[in-house]
Amino acid sequence: MENTNFIMQFLEWLMSFDRKAVILAASAIGAGLAMIAGIGPGVGQGYAAGKGAEAVSYNPKSGRQATTVMLLGAAVAETSGILSLVIALILLFANPLVNLSGAAIVVSASAIGAGLSMIAGIGPGIGQGYAAGKGTEMVGKRPRLQSSIIRTMFLGQAVAQTTGIYAMIIALVLMFANPLIRLL
Amino acid sequence: MEPITGRALVLAASAIGAGLAMIAGIGPGIGQGYAAGKGAEGVGRQPEAQGDIVRTMLLGAAVAETTGIYGLIVALILLFANPLIRLL
Amino acid sequence: MEPITGRALVLAASAIGAGLAMIAGIGPGIGQGYAAGKGAEGVGRQPEAQGDIVRTMLLGAAVAETTGIYGLIVALILLFANPLIRLL
Amino acid sequence: MEPITGRALVLAASAIGAGLAMIAGIGPGIGQGYAAGKGAEGVGRQPEAQGDIVRTMLLGAAVAETTGIYGLIVALILLFANPLIRLL
Amino acid sequence: MEPITGRALVLAASAIGAGLAMIAGIGPGIGQGYAAGKGAEGVGRQPEAQGDIVRTMLLGAAVAETTGIYGLIVALILLFANPLIRLL
Amino acid sequence: MEPITGRALVLAASAIGAGLAMIAGIGPGIGQGYAAGKGAEGVGRQPEAQGDIVRTMLLGAAVAETTGIYGLIVALILLFANPLIRLL
Amino acid sequence: MEPITGRALVLAASAIGAGLAMIAGIGPGIGQGYAAGKGAEGVGRQPEAQGDIVRTMLLGAAVAETTGIYGLIVALILLFANPLIRLL
Amino acid sequence: MEPITGRALVLAASAIGAGLAMIAGIGPGIGQGYAAGKGAEGVGRQPEAQGDIVRTMLLGAAVAETTGIYGLIVALILLFANPLIRLL
Amino acid sequence: MEPITGRALVLAASAIGAGLAMIAGIGPGIGQGYAAGKGAEGVGRQPEAQGDIVRTMLLGAAVAETTGIYGLIVALILLFANPLIRLL
Amino acid sequence: MEPITGRALVLAASAIGAGLAMIAGIGPGIGQGYAAGKGAEGVGRQPEAQGDIVRTMLLGAAVAETTGIYGLIVALILLFANPLIRLL
Ligand code: NA
Ligand code: NA
Ligand code: NA
Ligand code: NA
Ligand code: NA
Ligand code: NA
Ligand code: NA
Ligand code: NA
Ligand code: NA
Ligand code: NA
Numbered sequence: 001m002e003n004t005n006f007i008m009q010f011l012e013w014l015m016s017f018d019r020k021a022v023i024l025a026a027s028a029i030g031a032g033l034a035m036i037a038g039i040g041p042g043v044g045q046g047y048a049a050g051k052g053a054e055a056v057s058y059n060p061k062s063g064r065q066a067t068t069v070m071l072l073g074a075a076v077a078e079t080s081g082i083l084s085l086v087i088a089l090i091l092l093f094a095n096p097l098v099n100l101s102g103a104a105i106v107v108s109a110s111a112i113g114a115g116l117s118m119i120a121g122i123g124p125g126i127g128q129g130y131a132a133g134k135g136t137e138m139v140g141k142r143p144r145l146q147s148s149i150i151r152t153m154f155l156g157q158a159v160a161q162t163t164g165i166y167a168m169i170i171a172l173v174l175m176f177a178n179p180l181i182r183l184l
Numbered sequence: 185m186e187p188i189t190g191r192a193l194v195l196a197a198s199a200i201g202a203g204l205a206m207i208a209g210i211g212p213g214i215g216q217g218y219a220a221g222k223g224a225e226g227v228g229r230q231p232e233a234q235g236d237i238v239r240t241m242l243l244g245a246a247v248a249e250t251t252g253i254y255g256l257i258v259a260l261i262l263l264f265a266n267p268l269i270r271l272l
Numbered sequence: 273m274e275p276i277t278g279r280a281l282v283l284a285a286s287a288i289g290a291g292l293a294m295i296a297g298i299g300p301g302i303g304q305g306y307a308a309g310k311g312a313e314g315v316g317r318q319p320e321a322q323g324d325i326v327r328t329m330l331l332g333a334a335v336a337e338t339t340g341i342y343g344l345i346v347a348l349i350l351l352f353a354n355p356l357i358r359l360l
Numbered sequence: 361m362e363p364i365t366g367r368a369l370v371l372a373a374s375a376i377g378a379g380l381a382m383i384a385g386i387g388p389g390i391g392q393g394y395a396a397g398k399g400a401e402g403v404g405r406q407p408e409a410q411g412d413i414v415r416t417m418l419l420g421a422a423v424a425e426t427t428g429i430y431g432l433i434v435a436l437i438l439l440f441a442n443p444l445i446r447l448l
Numbered sequence: 449m450e451p452i453t454g455r456a457l458v459l460a461a462s463a464i465g466a467g468l469a470m471i472a473g474i475g476p477g478i479g480q481g482y483a484a485g486k487g488a489e490g491v492g493r494q495p496e497a498q499g500d501i502v503r504t505m506l507l508g509a510a511v512a513e514t515t516g517i518y519g520l521i522v523a524l525i526l527l528f529a530n531p532l533i534r535l536l
Numbered sequence: 537m538e539p540i541t542g543r544a545l546v547l548a549a550s551a552i553g554a555g556l557a558m559i560a561g562i563g564p565g566i567g568q569g570y571a572a573g574k575g576a577e578g579v580g581r582q583p584e585a586q587g588d589i590v591r592t593m594l595l596g597a598a599v600a601e602t603t604g605i606y607g608l609i610v611a612l613i614l615l616f617a618n619p620l621i622r623l624l
Numbered sequence: 625m626e627p628i629t630g631r632a633l634v635l636a637a638s639a640i641g642a643g644l645a646m647i648a649g650i651g652p653g654i655g656q657g658y659a660a661g662k663g664a665e666g667v668g669r670q671p672e673a674q675g676d677i678v679r680t681m682l683l684g685a686a687v688a689e690t691t692g693i694y695g696l697i698v699a700l701i702l703l704f705a706n707p708l709i710r711l712l
Numbered sequence: 713m714e715p716i717t718g719r720a721l722v723l724a725a726s727a728i729g730a731g732l733a734m735i736a737g738i739g740p741g742i743g744q745g746y747a748a749g750k751g752a753e754g755v756g757r758q759p760e761a762q763g764d765i766v767r768t769m770l771l772g773a774a775v776a777e778t779t780g781i782y783g784l785i786v787a788l789i790l791l792f793a794n795p796l797i798r799l800l
Numbered sequence: 801m802e803p804i805t806g807r808a809l810v811l812a813a814s815a816i817g818a819g820l821a822m823i824a825g826i827g828p829g830i831g832q833g834y835a836a837g838k839g840a841e842g843v844g845r846q847p848e849a850q851g852d853i854v855r856t857m858l859l860g861a862a863v864a865e866t867t868g869i870y871g872l873i874v875a876l877i878l879l880f881a882n883p884l885i886r887l888l
Numbered sequence: 889m890e891p892i893t894g895r896a897l898v899l900a901a902s903a904i905g906a907g908l909a910m911i912a913g914i915g916p917g918i919g920q921g922y923a924a925g926k927g928a929e930g931v932g933r934q935p936e937a938q939g940d941i942v943r944t945m946l947l948g949a950a951v952a953e954t955t956g957i958y959g960l961i962v963a964l965i966l967l968f969a970n971p972l973i974r975l976l
Contacts, residue, residue: 471559
């Protein structure tokens, strides 16, 4: 039966493939999407780096201390980049979806959805990096206040992480505890 | 060769919709991080006002969280209480 | 073998549309976070004006929330009161 | 057995178009949040000018809202007064 | 059994095109919000120049609105005066 | 029973292309809004230089408008003087 | 009954490619607007250097325009001198 | 009745790839515009250093142009010297 | 007439996934450029601290590079050591 | 009648992947432009340190270029040394 409907033609074409192939293809795209989160730490840590260089130029004496704060803050800002990398590597090397039963299209879309979700990590990456930079700047200026500055910085960074955590939870749910295939 | 059902199509789109909704999380992440930085700066400049500064920072950050939560809620609805498949 | 109906296609697209609409939440997240930072900075500098500062910050943040709410409303309409399937 | 019709395709695309239109809301969210921050800062510095500051902030924020409203209107047209299906 | 026609395809794409065009609204939203913040700051600092400040802010904001309007016009053309279906 | 023709496909893609081209408008919106804010700030600080400030702001904003106009022109070409369907 | 040809597919993709290329215009719009703001600020502060300021602003803006022009050229090539269909 | 060939599919994807590559142009546009603004500001403040300022601005802007040129080159390769169709 | 295999589908998606992963490179580019600007500024301020300033700038930039490297690694895995096709 | 082969699908996806990879170029463009602006500012303020400033600016900009180069390399691999088609 020739179908004149191009949507049905496309879906039938997609379903003409081995089910594993469709899921793995979607996983490749999902892994790529997840990596986009890396924009965040890149921007944020670069800001911290600039503030570090600035702090050293203003107060060469407290430069070492400021650089330490820069590295601490930047380490926190790395979180979303690492989380995204982990999700991508799971999709590539320990794909939990490929052996999942249920409609292939739902499982495939879950891989892409997981990747999309991780893009949220851009936010915490930029924000925490900004906080790192400001912490660095202030420790350079007032080294004696280091502990209260760092404590405020970490507290704020923790708050800024939440949406990245939400995104990871959604990605993990889609990959490991998919509620959609139960609805099929 | 398993055919695609309408139910499967809706659920597949729900998985992608859930992922898209989470992208909202970029905003609170950037904004709250800015607040964190300004808080750390303020505490360094006026250590005596630390309590007020941190409280204002957290209040403002709570406000900035909402749209990230909205995105999470829509994603959870799509995943766990999908109202669309009931309309099929 | 139940084929895909037009109804299923519209509901699937609604799931994606709902996800897209939530992306608007990036804006209020960034903007309100900026306001939080400026509020914390101001409270540190003029603790005596804390009330005015926080009130202005919250007023401005309420204004900045609206487009995030619009996105949420459109998403909820698509999910719970879908007007498109009635047009089929 | 109701197949996918042209009508269904247009309505499905309308759901996605409505979601896309809401993304405009990122702009007013960021911009008005910036205004909120500057307003809070100004009120802290010149409490005596609070009225003028807040009024200017709100006036400017109203101007910044327009493109978010345009997006909302286009989305509501697509959802509730779809002119495209009349052209089928 | 009515298949999807070319007309339906063009109209569906027009719905998505209209949604995409509205995304331009991000720009004026951010820019005008920046102007609002700077206006509020300026009015707080030089209340005596309020008239000039607000007038310049609004003039600049009007200029910044144009590309948002262009996007709206293209969306309205696609929705209400679609020139493409006449070319079919 | 009129199937989808190549002509319909090109016109549908043109609708999406027109929508994409309008996204360029984000840039001038942000940039000109920045100029508006700086202009308002400057006029508040140096009211005696208002003429020069506003003239420079508008000159710079005119330069910043061009890529938004390019996007509009490409969209209008796709909608009203589509050169692609002549190549079919 | 004219089916979709390869020629039509290439031309359809060219319409979308042309729209995508215009998105480059976001950059010059933001950058040149920043230059406009800095120029207006500078002219207000050093009116005696207006000539130098404006000339530097325009020179820098001309440099910032190039990638927007590249995008326009690629779009016009796709629309008016499509080299891809000759390869079919 | 000429069906869609693999050659046509590759050429269509090349049109979209060329459009995507041009999006890189956002970066140099923003960056060089920032340099233009800083250059104009600097020239207003230190007119005697105009030569050095402009030369540094242009040198830095040349460096910032490269990724926009890379995008243009990849687009031109896809359009005029497509290496992929030779692999078919 | 060789039909498209599942292997081909996975490899095609891998090409797109590799391209998407590279987009992460936007971040380090912006951030390291900011560090470069601040480093240059700092060196102008305290030329005698040049060594320390540049070392801090490079250390921070190295940290900012990592997510760009992650993206590159995922892309190279998809292109040269594709683990997905082994699962077929 | 040559149908679409798996080879053609992989090559088409490679064209799109190459275009996507170039988007990374946004980052270095913004970052290096920021460095250019800061360099020009610094040279205007401390002309005697011009050599150190420009050298630091260029060193930092070189570091900021890398992710743009990574994107270019991945694109060139996809276009000229496609490893995926060898896996078919
Ligand atoms: Na958060
Ligand atoms: Na909020
Ligand atoms: Na609002
Ligand atoms: Na507006
Ligand atoms: Na404008
Ligand atoms: Na321009
Ligand atoms: Na340029
Ligand atoms: Na460059
Ligand atoms: Na990093
Ligand atoms: Na780099």
